[in-house]
Each structure stands twice: as C-alpha cells, then as structure tokens.
Amino acid sequence: MFIRHERSLKEFIQSYPIVSTLVIIHLALWLVINFLQLPFGIWLYQLGEGSNYGIEQGEYWRLITPIFLHADLMHALFNSFSLVLFGPALEQMLGRTKFIIGYLFAGIFGNLGTYLVEDLFYFHIGASGAIFGLFGIYIFMVLFRKHLIDQISSQIVTTICIIGLIMTFFNPGINVSGHIFGFLGGVIIAPIVLAGANSYNPWAAMARRNRYRNDDDIQFDPNRWNKKRLPRSFTKNIGWIIFGVLVLLGLFSRLF
Template sequence: MFIRNERSIKEFMQNYPVVSTLVIIHFILWLIIDFLRLPIGFYIWNMGTAYNFFIAQGEYWRLLTSTILHADLMHALFNSFSLVLFGPALEQMLGKLKFLFLYFGAGIIGSLASFIFEPLNYASVGASGAIFGLFGVYIFMVMNRKHLIDQGSAKMISVILAISLIMTFIQPNINILAHLFGFIGGFILAPLVLRNVRPYSPWNVRQHRYHSDEDIQFDPNRWKKKRRISPKLRKNIFWIILGFLALLGLFSRFF
C-alpha cells in the first residue's frame, strides 16, 4: 500500500489528484510566502495561521487554513512526503470527497485541540495533524477492518506511527496536541469514511485508464518516436524536484 509504483509524475497525478493538488498547494504557498516573500504572501500567512487569540475573536477559518501552511521548506517537504507516501491508498479506497473530509476533518480536530488547551498567544501551522489523521484510519483498519489492509502494511504503519509519536515528544517546536488529536480525529472518523470500502489495489486506476484507451486508434509508430526525457531521468524526476526545492530553500537563507 505504501510503495509507490507509478511510472511517472503524470501517472501519479492522474491516479491521485487530491494528494497531488495538496502537495502542489504546499509548495506554491511556500514559494509565495517563504521564498519569494511577496506582499500577498505576508497577507496569506497572517490571515491563515492558527493564532489562538484571533480564533477566539471568531476567525474560525484559521482552524482549516493553518493545515496547508508551513513554517519553512523542510516542514513542507516532510509533510508533503508523508502525504505522498500514506495518502494515495486512502484516496483510492475512499474516493476524493471522503478523503478530503477525513484529511481536513482530522486537521481541524488537531487545530481545535491546540486552540482549547494552549494559551491565547499560541500559534501554529502545518499539515501534521491531518497526516496523523491518516495514521488514525490505518490503525483503525489494523484493529477493526483487517480485511482492508494486508499484514505487511499493518506492521509497517504500526512501526512508523510508533516512531512518529516518539519524534513528536523529543523534537522541538512540535505541536504535540495537533499530532495526538489529529490521530484521534482520524480514528474517530474512520468508521464513517470506511463504509462500503474495498481494499486498496494498485491496478484499479490503471485498468480504468487502459479500458478508456480502447477507443483510441493504435499508432504502430508510436514507440519509434524519440523520447525527449530519458527513462532514468523520468524515474527519478520526483526526487530531482524535491532536491531542487531543498536547494532553493537553502539559498533563500542567504539572500
């Protein structure tokens, strides 16, 4: 479930449009706010961050908008990588709408816990609460819907969750409440979103796409056309993009 076998970024985006869109939003906002530092970026940051004081004044949208903002590039990279790793299987199983309901529902629950239990001068951003909400659904499957998750994936997600929880308490500047209550939120929402759900299959989307191609006329010379990008480069394009963004973030600290 957690090993990506898509042959290109284009195929990944076609198969998992919600996850792809969320990741793109993360990096567009990082570019605007942190790298380019545009005036509109400061406005988005000030209006989107979960400042408890302003939430108490009735600005409840911050509980949601804070889940797509990140403090810096590494924060955005880590959460986006986690989303790419753990989100696709659930997006396929649940469908777009239920996946969005789960993801932002868990994120809002995590933000709400920070608002309730942290002081008024507390502020936070990040998709970690929503990511932990995905963990909550997987653990619910491990405990109550064993037919929806294979044994290998169940062991993997349990180990990763344990490591993530440990890191939550030992790393500085972590919103512990958002992580814990995001996980709890995902676990609570799991029975709702898992109704009439089938186990994850990496072939479902591909078969649909191949069937839709039957009406397209076959071109016998299609494989003779020169490829503009080498197979090796296309295979590693995702990591190249992440590396490029990391370099941008590094250089932005000096200029």
C-alpha cells in the same frame, strides 16, 4: 500498499488528484510566503496562521487555514512527502470526497484540540495534524477493519505511527496537541469514511489505469534517428526528479 507503482508524475497526478492538489498547495503557498517574501505573502501568512487568540476573537477560519501553511521549505517538503507516501492508498480506497473529508476533519480536530489545550497566545501552522489523522484512519483499520489492509502494510503503518507519536514529544517546536488530536480525529472519522470501503489492490489499480499498445499500433518513423531526444525514463520521471531536488534543497537549508 505504500509502494508507488506510477511510472511518471503525470500518471500520479491523474491517479490521485486530491493528494496532488494538496502537495501543490503546500509548495505554492511556501513559494509565495517564504521565497518571494512579497507583502501579499506576509499578509496571507498572518491571516492564515493558527492563532488561539484569533480564534477566541471569532476568527474561526484559523481552524482550517493552518493546515495548508508551513514555516519553511523543509517543513512543507516533509509533510508533502508524508502525504505522497500515505495518502494515495486512502484516496484510492475511500474515494476523493471521503478522503478530503477525513483529511480536513482530522486537521480541524487537531487545530481545535490545540485551541482547547494550549495557551491563548499560541501560534502554529502545518499539515501534520491532518497527516496524523491519516495514521488514525489506518490504525482504525488495523484494529477494527483488518480485511481492508494487508499484514505487511499493517506492520509498516503501526511502526511508523508509534515512532511518529514518540518523536512528537522529543522534537522542539512541534505542535504536540495538533499531532495527538489530529490522530484522534482520524480515529473518530474512520468509521464514517470507511463505510463501504474496499481493500486497496495496487496491482489492480495500476492495471485499470494502464493501456497497453499492441505491435500493430507501432509505426516506423524514418526520421527517428535524426531526432535528439532525452531518454524516456528521464522525461517520464522529470517531475519526480524535480521533487527530489527540492527535498535535497530543503535538507541543505536546514544544515546551513
């Protein structure tokens, strides 16, 4: 369920447009705010960051905007990587509309919980609350909709969710309230978005997406040996290679 079967970045984007769009927003906003460091980026960060004081003053958009902002490259990549791992199966299972409703509801619920629990001058950003909401939906399936998730995926998501919740309390700088309330938001919205959902079969989904050519469609190109081309495996996966390089850059940025 969590193993990717797409053969290229293009195929992934076409198959999971909501997850792909969210990842693009994460990285684009990080680029504008943290890398370019333009005045517009600084203004955008200050306007969108989670601020309990701002919400107290009626700036209710701050319950939504922090979901898309991140402190640094590693923060953006880690949340994006988590979304790429755990989002596609739910997007395929729920459909685009229900998936984005569940994701945003969990994120807003996490930010609302942060506002209610933390002090007035607490600031926060990140998609972690919304991602923990995805875990909340999965755990609801594990407990109450067992027919929607296979046993191996059930064990994987349960283990990762438990580890994630435990680590929430040991890592400094984490919005604990956002993680916990985001998870609860996922559990709360799960019965609604899972209504009428079917179990996710990655092989059937891949079969629907793929179109196989037969030998009659292959034509001989007499000039093919004169064309210098990169290996197909490289050109098909160039997007994943770039994403992997960005992850490594994020890791190194944490070390130095």
